[in-house]
Amino acid sequence: MIVIGCDHGGFELKQELMNYLKSIGKEVLDCGTYDTQSVDYPDIAEKTCKEYLKGGYEFGILICGTGIGISMAANKIDGIRCALVSIEYSAEMTKRHNNANMLAFGGRVTGVELAISILKAYMNAEFEGGRHENRINKIHSLEK
Numbered sequence: 001m002i003v004i005g006c007d008h009g010g011f012e013l014k015q016e017l018m019n020y021l022k023s024i025g026k027e028v029l030d031c032g033t034y035d036t037q038s039v040d041y042p043d044i045a046e047k048t049c050k051e052y053l054k055g056g057y058e059f060g061i062l063i064c065g066t067g068i069g070i071s072m073a074a075n076k077i078d079g080i081r082c083a084l085v086s087i088e089y090s091a092e093m094t095k096r097h098n099n100a101n102m103l104a105f106g107g108r109v110t111g112v113e114l115a116i117s118i119l120k121a122y123m124n125a126e127f128e129g130g131r132h133e134n135r136i137n138k139i140h141s142l143e144k
Contacts, residue, residue, distance in 0.1 A: 001026070001027040001028070001029060001056060001057050001058065002021055002026055002027070002028050002029070002057060002058055002059060002060065002061065003028075003029045003031060003048055003051050003052050003057045003059075003060040003061075004017065004018060004028055004029070004030055004031065004048065004060065004061040004062075004063075005030070005031035005032055005033075005044040005045070005047060005048030005060075005061075005062055005063075006032070006033060006044060006062065006063035006064065006070075006107065007033060007038075007039050007040070007041040007044050007063075007064045007065070007070065008033060008035075008036045008037060008038050008039055009041075009063075009064050009065030009066075009106075009107050009108055010062075010063025010064050010065065010067075010070075010105065010106075010107030011033060011035065011036050011063075011107070012036075012107060013063050013105060013107035013110065013112065013115055014030075014061075014063050014107070016112045016115070016116075017061060017063075017105075017112075017115060017116070017119065018030060020116050020119070021119075026058075029051065029057075031044065031047045031048040031051055032044060032047065041064040041069045041070040041073060042069075042070075042073040044062070044064075044070065045062055045070045045071075045073035045074040045077070046073065046077065048060055048062055048074075048102075049062075049074050049077045049080045049082075049102065050077070052080070052101065052102065053077075053079055053080070059100075059101050059102065059103065059122075060082075060101065060102040060103070061102070061103050061104075061105065061119075062074055062082060062102055062103070062104045062105070063104070063105045063106070063107045064104075064106070064107065065106060065107055065108040065109075066106040066108060066109055067084045067085075067086075067104040067105050067106035067107075067109070067110070068084060068104075068106070070104055071083070071084040071102075071104035074102050074104065078143045079101075079140075079143075080101060080102055081098055081099065081100045081101050081102065081136070081139065082100065082101075082102035082103070082104050083098060083100040083102070083103060083104065084104040084105075084106075085103055085104070085105070085118050085122070086106070086109070086110060086118070087118065088117055088118050088120075088121035089121070090118075091103065091118045091119070091121040091122035091125070092121045092122065092124075092125040093125075094122070095122050095125035095126070095127060096125050096126065096127060096128050096132075097128065097132045097135075098132070098135075098136065099127040099132070099136055100122075103118075103119070103122055105118075
């Protein structure tokens with residue numbers, strides 16, 4: 001299962017990504033927002049990340065207008081490694097090297113086809129572990 005959340009600036013892209021994920025057989029939990037009425041992205045990041053941390057999710061997706069604010073908010077939460085991605089290579093590498101558990105997109109700056117392509121690159125990548133695990137542990141130590 002995948003958890004997803006967005007603010008008003010990411011609502012349309014969220015709908016498209018949920019449709020895509022469901023079309024390939026993925027279950028999706030939608031943490032909002034549920035329309036284009038203005039909401040605060042830190043609230044959505046907190047709700048979505050806390051849901052992810054309950055366990056049972058492959059990863060999470062966060063979307064705001066640019067992806068910047070919602071990813072910054074998400075990365076304040078212990079245990080979250082959220083990567084703002086805009087190309088396929090970044091999505092692949094954030095899984096392979098950083099084992100990111102959240103992806104952030106900019107709904108106003110990333111088209112649907114590109115977002116789906118980025119999502120595919122992330123989902124097809126595998127975490128490499130090894131020296132990268134040591135680096136992730138160092139990231140976690142910064143949270144304390």
